[in-house]
Amino acid sequence: MTETRKVCIIGGNTTPFDYNNYHMTIEGMAANVMLETMDDLPEFNLRDIDFVIYSHFSVHFGKQLCPEWIIHDHLGLVGVPHFRVENGGNTGGSALYAAYSIVKSGIADVVPVIGWETMDNVSQSQGAEFIAIAADTRYELLVGGIYPIFYAAGALKWMKENKFKEEDFALIGMKNRNNAMDNPKAQWYRNEHKYLTVDDVMNSRLIAYPLKKYDCCLMSRGLAIVLVCSEEYAKKVAKDSGYITIDGAGLSSCTIRAGDRTSFPGWNERYGKGYPDLTEFAACRNAAERCFKQAGIPWKDSYKYIDVAEIHDAFSSSEAQIYKALGWADENNIAEFVRNRETFMGGSIPTNPGGGLMGYGHPVGATGLMSTVEVFYQLTGKIPEKHLSKKSEVPDARVGLVNSHAGTGTSISNFILRTAEGGR
Amino acid sequence: MTNKKNLNLHETTSPPKMKIVKEFRDENTKEVGFKFVDYYISEDKTLFQAHLHYDQLYTVRSAELSPYALGLLEGKIMGTKCPKCGDVFFPPRVNCWNLDCKLTKTEWIELPQTGKVHTYTIAGWSGRSSLKRLPFVLAYVILDGVTTAVANEIREINPWNAEFNMLVKVKFVPKEQRVGAITDFYFVPADDWKPSPMNPEKERIKKLCEPVYKWVASLK
Ligand SMILES: [Zn+2]
Numbered sequence: 001m002t003e004t005r006k007v008c009i010i011g012g013n014t015t016p017f018d019y020n021n022y023h024m025t026i027e028g029m030a031a032n033v034m035l036e037t038m039d040d041l042p043e044f045n046l047r048d049i050d051f052v053i054y055s056h057f058s059v060h061f062g063k064q065l066c067p068e069w070i071i072h073d074h075l076g077l078v079g080v081p082h083f084r085v086e087n088g089g090n091t092g093g094s095a096l097y098a099a100y101s102i103v104k105s106g107i108a109d110v111v112p113v114i115g116w117e118t119m120d121n122v123s124q125s126q127g128a129e130f131i132a133i134a135a136d137t138r139y140e141l142l143v144g145g146i147y148p149i150f151y152a153a154g155a156l157k158w159m160k161e162n163k164f165k166e167e168d169f170a171l172i173g174m175k176n177r178n179n180a181m182d183n184p185k186a187q188w189y190r191n192e193h194k195y196l197t198v199d200d201v202m203n204s205r206l207i208a209y210p211l212k213k214y215d216c217c218l219m220s221r222g223l224a225i226v227l228v229c230s231e232e233y234a235k236k237v238a239k240d241s242g243y244i245t246i247d248g249a250g251l252s253s254c255t256i257r258a259g260d261r262t263s264f265p266g267w268n269e270r271y272g273k274g275y276p277d278l279t280e281f282a283a284c285r286n287a288a289e290r291c292f293k294q295a296g297i298p299w300k301d302s303y304k305y306i307d308v309a310e311i312h313d314a315f316s317s318s319e320a321q322i323y324k325a326l327g328w329a330d331e332n333n334i335a336e337f338v339r340n341r342e343t344f345m346g347g348s349i350p351t352n353p354g355g356g357l358m359g360y361g362h363p364v365g366a367t368g369l370m371s372t373v374e375v376f377y378q379l380t381g382k383i384p385e386k387h388l389s390k391k392s393e394v395p396d397a398r399v400g401l402v403n404s405h406a407g408t409g410t411s412i413s414n415f416i417l418r419t420a421e422g423g424r
Numbered sequence: 425m426t427n428k429k430n431l432n433l434h435e436t437t438s439p440p441k442m443k444i445v446k447e448f449r450d451e452n453t454k455e456v457g458f459k460f461v462d463y464y465i466s467e468d469k470t471l472f473q474a475h476l477h478y479d480q481l482y483t484v485r486s487a488e489l490s491p492y493a494l495g496l497l498e499g500k501i502m503g504t505k506c507p508k509c510g511d512v513f514f515p516p517r518v519n520c521w522n523l524d525c526k527l528t529k530t531e532w533i534e535l536p537q538t539g540k541v542h543t544y545t546i547a548g549w550s551g552r553s554s555l556k557r558l559p560f561v562l563a564y565v566i567l568d569g570v571t572t573a574v575a576n577e578i579r580e581i582n583p584w585n586a587e588f589n590m591l592v593k594v595k596f597v598p599k600e601q602r603v604g605a606i607t608d609f610y611f612v613p614a615d616d617w618k619p620s621p622m623n624p625e626k627e628r629i630k631k632l633c634e635p636v637y638k639w640v641a642s643l644k
Contacts (some may be wrong), residue, residue, distance in 0.1 A: 138489075144550050257575075262566065263572075
């Protein structure tokens with residue numbers, strides 16, 4: 001690829017994430033988050049926006065097609081081009097990828113990515129079924145499958161193959177919820193609001209073995225904005241507040257049905273016969289390899305080159321599976337890697353200090369953007385201001401990873417973000 | 425259909441004359457359009473909310489996958505096979521997935537109704553349509569001779585007794601209950617299969633299932 005211009009992130013925020021306790025329309029949420037972002041960046045002007053990417057997964061939740069049209073003109077934007085990206089749980093990551101591509105190509109300079117979901121418009125079990133409509137409805141949805149069940153089926157085999165215990169998954173569930181206790185916008189902080197032990201996770205109700213309630217993410221209402229722009233614009237408006245560069249961006253796909261991963265020719269060619277099976281996330285590995293290469297980071301042991309990560313912990317099990325797909329550990333040492341608490345605050349790669357999907361929440365279209373916002377805060381020194389304390393800050397972090405993940409691993413994006421020179 | 429270049433396209437009769445063979449819609453299945461059913465006002469009289477009902481009947485055209493649906497009605501598992509590379513698909517793919525086969529149209533074959541559990545889970549929670557069946561075993565099974573795995577329920581088993589690589593067979597629901605969808609069949613343990621003795625993990629799963637049984641019994 002020919003050398004093209006740098007793409008930066010100069011700002012971003014989220015609404016509080018919540019479920020049933022947060023009455024706000026989508027345009028009200030967008031205005032609030034934009035106001036907070038404008039307050040962070042006094043020199044940024046709405047008039048500078050020359051493209052908007054909207055990030056929203058399921059129109060089922062709002063009973064409204066093209067809901068982005070409501071937000072767009074509410075923000076006073078007419079004439080500015082816009083479209084919506086929808087790509088399952090990786091909607092946020094994919095929308096960021098779209099904004100990145102548009103700025104990188106020179107089509108536009110200032111591109112907010114605005115993502116949301118209003119999942120508390122329906123009951124929990126109805127909501128789980130709505131999301132499962134992204135699985136192949138003809139086969140998987142009808143047999144009673146919802147995503148936690150598909151993931152659990154993959155996780156059980158993975159657990160055996162990687163000498164994992166239920167308690168190892170529980171450790172991750174505990175970590176992210178406890179991290180969220182330092183984050184006032186996190187749903188776990190706002191609602192249940194308690195510190196958990198491994199036993200608490202183990203004793204929570206069965207969702208699908210080996211996953212219990214506290215191994216699973218939260219359903220949420222919430223909105224997030226990430227402000228993507230050219231380097232020239234970043235230098236102009238964000239010199240004082242700090243900004244970051246997108247140094248690597250990888251997006252990859254896998255099958256819709258996990259059952260088709262036993263011997264897919266495209267993966268057999270790339271990674272050897274039988275990979276990823278129903279246990280590994282080939283799209284994550286592939287997206288990571290592409291992304292890391294752009295950023296000059298090796299895939300194997302990539303965690304040694306990254307200071308902080310916000311990844312798609314839809315389930316405690318998938319967080320562990322993602323570690324492997326990112327090259328952080330292999331089948332011989334992944335259990336040890338988790339038990340050594342390498343991804344806890346103070347570990348070699350603190351992961352989901354913002355709380356992740358299990359602690360912060362998972363309003364699907366906003367999720368990947370929430371992860372990006374958290375890494376942006378970490379890399380620009382804003383955690384003490386945005387969280388409650390320095391407890392959830394990774395000191396002097398300069399390289400961050402964002403991971404966004406859809407389906408049963410059907411679409412996955414990874415980004416390497418770095419503090420810009422003089423950007424902190 | 426225009427197919428001037430004689431490509432091996434999927435074709436259907438045109439125009440198809442569809443004839444209703446069976447209707448089992450109950451009196452609750454209605455399309456009523458947008459309909460408000462209630463409203464709420466907060467105690468401090470500042471917030472308003474309401475419930476809106478909206479239902480939709482979808483036409484599921486099986487089209488070129490019809491041999492699969494028609495097979496189910498007859499108690500057959502119909503999959504597809506690529507005539508070039510030999511990969512066998514269930515769920516069926518109507519074109520081969522191998523890029524070297526250049527979207528070769530696959531051929532329909534009747535599959536054996538026996539297979540092996542590739543992986544599985546014991547579900548303790550599910551979507552609205554499946555709550556009353558909990559807890560149940562959802563397994564990915566590879567039918568004999570097939571390249572891919574298919575998800576479906578294993579019944580006639582205590583959930584904690586399911587295991588990797590266990591042999592299972594297909595069992596169809598009674599003919600009059602079939603609808604031409606995947607739920608027309610499920611898996612059951614193979615005839616000579618016997619559960620292994622209880623062990624700590626099975627005891628653990630059994631314990632996790634207990635409150636689920638209680639909860640389901642309490643559902644209306
Ligand atoms: Zn073929």
